[in-house]
Amino acid sequence: MGKKQKLAEIHQALNCDPVDIETLRRAAVSKGGLLTDEIRRKVWPKLLNINVFDLPPKPGKDVRENHRDHNQVLLDVRRSMKRFPKGKQLIDIILDVLKCHPQLHYYQGYHDVAVTLLLVVGERMALALLDKLSNFHLRDFMDPTMDSTKHILNYLMPILEQVDTELHDFMIRAEVGTIFALSWLITWYGHVLSEFKYTLRLYDFFLASHPLMPIYLAAAIVLHREKEVKTTECDMAMVHHLLSRIPQDLPYELLIAQAQELFDHYPPSVLAKKAALQSRKSLSISTFQAFQLSTLHQRPDSVLQRLTKNPAPSSSNMALLPREPSSLWGQGNRVVKMAVWGLSATLGAAVFAVAQTAMEWGPEVLLQLF
Amino acid sequence: MAGIGSSLEFSGSLTSSSLPPPRTRIFKIIVIGDSGVGKTCLTYRFCAGKFPEKTEATIGVDFRERLVDIDGEKIKIQLWDTAGQERFRKSMVQHYYRNVHAIVFVYDVTNAASFRSLPAWIEECQQHALGSEVPRILVGNKCDLRDSLQVSTDTAQQFADSHSMPLFETSAKSPGGPEEGTHRDSDHVEAIFMTVAHKLKSQKPLILSQPPAESRGPTVNLSRARDEGGRGWSCSSC
Numbered sequence: 080m081g082k083k084q085k086l087a088e089i090h091q092a093l094n095c096d097p098v099d100i101e102t103l104r105r106a107a108v109s110k111g112g113l114l115t116d117e118i119r120r121k122v123w124p125k126l127l128n129i130n131v132f133d134l135p136p137k138p139g140k141d142v143r144e145n146h147r148d149h150n151q152v153l154l155d156v157r158r159s160m161k162r163f164p165k166g167k168q169l170i171d172i173i174l175d176v177l178k179c180h181p182q183l184h185y186y187q188g189y190h191d192v193a194v195t196l197l198l199v200v201g202e203r204m205a206l207a208l209l210d211k212l213s214n215f216h217l218r219d220f221m222d223p224t225m226d227s228t229k230h231i232l233n234y235l236m237p238i239l240e241q242v243d244t245e246l247h248d249f250m251i252r253a254e255v256g257t258i259f260a261l262s263w264l265i266t267w268y269g270h271v272l273s274e275f276k277y278t279l280r281l282y283d284f285f286l287a288s289h290p291l292m293p294i295y296l297a298a299a300i301v302l303h304r305e306k307e308v309k310t311t312e313c314d315m316a317m318v319h320h321l322l323s324r325i326p327q328d329l330p331y332e333l334l335i336a337q338a339q340e341l342f343d344h345y346p347p348s349v350l351a352k353k354a355a356l357q358s359r360k361s362l363s364i365s366t367f368q369a370f371q372l373s374t375l376h377q378r379p380d381s382v383l384q385r386l387t388k389n390p391a392p393s394s395s396n397m398a399l400l401p402r403e404p405s406s407l408w409g410q411g412n413r414v415v416k417m418a419v420w421g422l423s424a425t426l427g428a429a430v431f432a433v434a435q436t437a438m439e440w441g442p443e444v445l446l447q448l449f
Numbered sequence: 450m451a452g453i454g455s456s457l458e459f460s461g462s463l464t465s466s467s468l469p470p471p472r473t474r475i476f477k478i479i480v481i482g483d484s485g486v487g488k489t490c491l492t493y494r495f496c497a498g499k500f501p502e503k504t505e506a507t508i509g510v511d512f513r514e515r516l517v518d519i520d521g522e523k524i525k526i527q528l529w530d531t532a533g534q535e536r537f538r539k540s541m542v543q544h545y546y547r548n549v550h551a552i553v554f555v556y557d558v559t560n561a562a563s564f565r566s567l568p569a570w571i572e573e574c575q576q577h578a579l580g581s582e583v584p585r586i587l588v589g590n591k592c593d594l595r596d597s598l599q600v601s602t603d604t605a606q607q608f609a610d611s612h613s614m615p616l617f618e619t620s621a622k623s624p625g626g627p628e629e630g631t632h633r634d635s636d637h638v639e640a641i642f643m644t645v646a647h648k649l650k651s652q653k654p655l656i657l658s659q660p661p662a663e664s665r666g667p668t669v670n671l672s673r674a675r676d677e678g679g680r681g682w683s684c685s686s687c
Contacts, residue, residue, distance in 0.1 A: 159505050187537070316512060
């Protein structure tokens, strides 16, 4: 499919009512991803079921006062200033999300995710996206401890075992562990890729996928480097060293396709039967189905905009631009909320069934869906 | 001391069944301390020979190594640079405490809190069965920032004495002193890690060849007292 055709499909999918979320997901995963930042600004919010006409307000000044993670956030953001000069906005959106959800804990690397969103969609929409991601895809990483994160990492070796036993055994013998993939997982590779365009491409993929997808991509990368791994010394340090340094010229499109294939062949439910994976429940995984269902019945932007009392000043494009003030959070808010409630109701029994299982693990998370 | 010899062998024992080639010995040194004290800069400085242009937060553990020549023997020094944030060390980093030959504790002389965290880091090591038999050194980093000094040498020295560690004060940024353009010969970060390597090679108690300048313990203020320490610290490196 050519680029032009893909663009047309994406626009068509965005204008359907409800939005054709399946097509948008496919576009985000398939070759080239979402192509441009302009499209990302439109599609990313849909993938996460966010109404861009009802964005949260900019964080107030008080957001930076007295948060337990304040110093750590400051330190990490300051050190990443070379990549992103607007550190203040970055600190603000991170602290705003953390303040709104006391159950979420900051981790080093969270700022890499936040900065990626901020660079593409601007402050207020980044805040909305980060809020949603933190409560779903990244939720496990934000526990008080990293035990859940470790649990997610534990999915890596069983995938390798299915595909290449020899490689798997080699890595077990080397006792390399899985920490080499830690920063890949918790930053969605934002921390390790020097080319921002590749980071964006991967974010397209992950935003449209299951929360475990970064692990499947990690598996695809390790498998891709199978020969290098097997010919290195069978030693923890050597293998860790080799794998943790991600080559900057990886064939990302190929690896994305392979990760997707691995996911289809060995879905999390199959891997979970492995002994090491049974002991723990993951919030990100258990709430994912409900999350995905909730994205199904979104109105297109044209409709959402009409539904608000105070239409944005110019075109819908303008309202999507970062830093474009929109006062909808106040007055128009209620109308939108009503509309969203109405939509949610149409999801009906299906969601309810899924919700019941997920409720066990994260009631506060589920409430945000509806 | 028995632990060191056997664990050193471990790194080469897996593949050596018949007529092993002469192996390079590996010294594994773990570098720990609070977030932002400069662990990455120190290890990078030693392995790459320069101050890194930018360092960002270390997530999990990073690994650097360098081959050095000590008394005619090629030795590989492996530095394990760890994340400072508490949540990482609690459940992630412990895997990397295994078979460690030496520990470098780092604090930031301009950040009193990073100094106050040291007992917790020492405790952490003890929990991982790294007792006092494993050589440990204390490094106060960033001493080029004299105007914002928060931890005095005296305080740090007392602490180091009470834990039987030698104390080094240095700056990964300008280890040879405030004037720029340092060469490896006059590089004190170099000297710190080489001291550890010598200690590990000799497996004798760490005795500094530099006579203690004026104080009680073996304080070596590498930035300020480098002329006095010249001879003893010049290590042959490759």
